[in-house]
Amino acid sequence: MNSVKILINLIPIKSGGGQQVAANFITQAPLVYCDELLYLTTKGSHTALLLQSKGANFIEVETSLIGRFLFSYFNLKKIVFTHNIDVIYTLFGPGIFVKGIPSITGCAYSNLFFPEIDFWFSYKGLKKIKHKLIDWYRLKNTLKSDAIIFENEAMQKRCSELFNYPRHKTTLILPSISTYPNNNDTQNIDADVFNVEKPFVVLLLTGWHPNKNIEVIPYILKSLKDEGCTSVKFRLTLDEKHEKSKQLKEIAQDLQVSENIELIGGVLPAEIPSVIQNSNAIGLFSLLESFSNNIIEAWYFKKPLIISDEEWSRAICKDAAVYVERMNTKHIAKMILKLKNEPSFLKKIVDRGVEISSTYPSPKAKVQLQFEFIQRFLNE
The missing domain is CATH 3.40.50.2000 (Glycogen Phosphorylase B;)
Structure with missing residues (x-):
């Protein structure tokens, strides 16, 4: 130049x-x-x-x-x-x-x-x-x-x-993908912070915004519970003191699924790898996105991506994601169970993500x- x-x-x-x-x-x-x-x-x-x-x-x-x-x-x-x-x-x-x-x-x-x-x-x-x-x-x-x-x-x-x-x-x-994976500034968060007891953890790296559709999570967990599954946990990077977080926890308590929601607060960029590695899947239930770091991070860290079935997401992810009807909690629960119970299906999604990310x-x-x-x- x-x-x-x-x-x-x-x-x-x-x-x-x-x-x-x-x-x-x-x-x-x-x-x-x-x-x-x-x-x-x-x-x-x-x-x-x-x-x-x-x-x-x-x-x-x-x-x-x-x-x-x-x-x-x-x-x-x-x-x-x-x-x-x-x-x-x-x-x-x-x-x-x-x-x-x-x-x-x-x-x-x-x-x-x-x-x-x-x-x-x-x-x-x-x-x-x-x-x-x-x-x-x-x-x-x-x-x-x-x-x-x-x-x-x-x-x-x-x-x-x-x-x-x-x-x-x-x-x-x-x-x-961000530079943190091999960066000396990367910070690891101890797994004990996450209370890891081998549940199937779906991570949402997000803040409070109506576009993100976070409010459906207690109802997804209720649908999972109705199917006999209580070993799925949603981990959210939300402040538990936020008014919306309190409302979310109240709904979860009413549905008797509060133990399956974990609010860990905001994380710094250098902490992202540790947070992702201590999860089993990444969720993105947005109505609309330009792109999302969550997408390429899921591919890079070899985690299956569960994403809204929309025009923008199909254009970006092709066949490297699990598509869900973002307002249909039973459908979301069904696809989470499919990932959890079918290792070959999970591997197929992850492998395609790795392939697509190599073109970025x-x-x-x-x-x-x-x-x-x-x-x-x-x-x-």
Whole structure:
């Protein structure tokens, strides 16, 4: 690449799978890009701590909405011109803009490109209006970008078809597995933390969001119990003090399946391998996703993936997943039992996942593709 000074915007990334994507980028960028990088991140975040540990150049921004607003309008322009920035790259989330400076955005907001799906169906009144307004802002800023990087071909196609965004200003870069498996920063969590007593553990790496369909879990367990199976456990990366978590546990107690739900709280990217390795399967019951780290992590760690039977999931996973009707708890229970009781079926799903994952870029290759697209765009 020719010498280009890039401002990497990580401000929108605070939790969830975005942290892993950011960690991969921060780790791999110095290996494939020799020129100056300056990062923006939120103060006190895991991303900020990682940048500090790697000796990267970064600026911290206040986490509050007001703080971010003030930064965008009073500090951003000064930073861009003080550091002679050539291009801004927002790894994920709404882009940021300075007049005269190209801005490229990575987009994973799947619901923006599937307007026929009522993504916020569970919200009512002002709460739903609030989320619709946030979506409007995200879409507006995404389409304002000079170029967009997608990880899902359907979204890339719909961006042009629905919003007349120039197709040649977009690219598709598939996700990669995170760098943590062979990283010295990997942290193991003792199996005792999980109370492992050889149950069949279905892991959901997720936070609370209506899209994730977590509320069905007690009813899945009840369906399993009705079939005579009490040895399946759902392990969720949820805070047990969260109001929704308390409601989930109450429902589970009423159904007499509370012992089969384990809330372990949020986990850091470096802890993910240990959490997955202490599980038997990974569940993803979302209505809609751009992609999900859960998918490629299941393939990489050779765990069967149980996923919603939807257009987006079929397009991504092909025959490397167990598809379930996301609102049909009896069907989900049936497929879990099939995995649990039929080793040959489980192996077939796992083997196909390994095959498909081999076609995805390595962490280093993915970051290389990102920089190559930035350079190619600037050269046009």
